[in-house]
């Protein structure tokens with residue numbers, strides 16, 4: 809497992825976890841749910857097990873990967889979008905004060921727009937998000953087809969989150985229209 813590998817290579821105390829693994833697969837949606845949601849829950853559980861101050865760990869931080877479609881509807885990839893909403897919920901709930909008091913681990917996530925990676929090249933070709941007719945019928949969509957963030961830009965935001973020990977339960981959106989922005993959520997009393 810990845811935690812054991814890290815301990816053997818870098819030493820016993822894991823303090824930073826970046827959970828970037830994810831897939832976009834609307835056809836094999838069970839797999840999409842398994843990798844994106846179940847995978848993120850497993851990483852969260854393992855992180856707490858290894859990092860929790862209550863368990864002899866040093867605390868630390870976890871950065872999950874949601875998406876802009878983890879905060880907004882996606883017409884073309886609803887299952888993927890739902891899994892990214894789940895990752896946002898997981899981040900916010902483990903990033904509450906009560907959880908932090910118990911474990912001493914900070915949880916935040918990034919919500920990027922389209923990033924220039926294999927995921928985009930595969931899905932842009934397959935038109936999972938943008939079927940051929942949608943692309944040819946919309947000037948607005950063409951903007952997305954030709955604009956991608958670099959992975960380095962996203963990595964910089966992840967590094968900033970790791971360096972920040974004040975932020976917990978927060979989402980950093982990286983979007984074409986608004987740049988890098990901390991998402992403001994409505995304040996709803998806890999039930």
Ligand SMILES: NC(=O)C1=CN([C@@H]2O[C@H](COP(=O)(O)OP(=O)(O)OC[C@H]3O[C@@H](n4cnc5c(N)ncnc54)[C@H](O)[C@@H]3O)[C@@H](O)[C@H]2O)C=CC1
Nearest residue numbers: 828829830831843873874875920921922923925926927928
């Ligand atoms: N590329 C994009 O436009 C955007 C990507 N994201 C998210 O960023 C993250 C990274 O995606 P990309 O680099 O773009 O995709 P990618 O397809 O280029 O890379 C995904 C990585 O996840 C790994 N992975 C997949 N299933 C796994 C599993 N079961 N166990 C361990 N590793 C596994 C793959 O080996 C690969 O290295 C994902 O969570 C994705 O949902 C979020 C917003 C936009």
Ligand SMILES: CCCCC/C=C\C=C\C(=O)C/C=C\C/C=C\CCCC(=O)O
Nearest residue numbers: 875882883884921922927928931952953
């Ligand atoms: C032409 C861009 C295709 C990108 C598809 C691949 C991966 C996307 C991963 C995401 O997490 C989504 C990121 C950005 C999507 C941009 C706009 C989505 C709006 C359209 C929609 O889904 O309804």
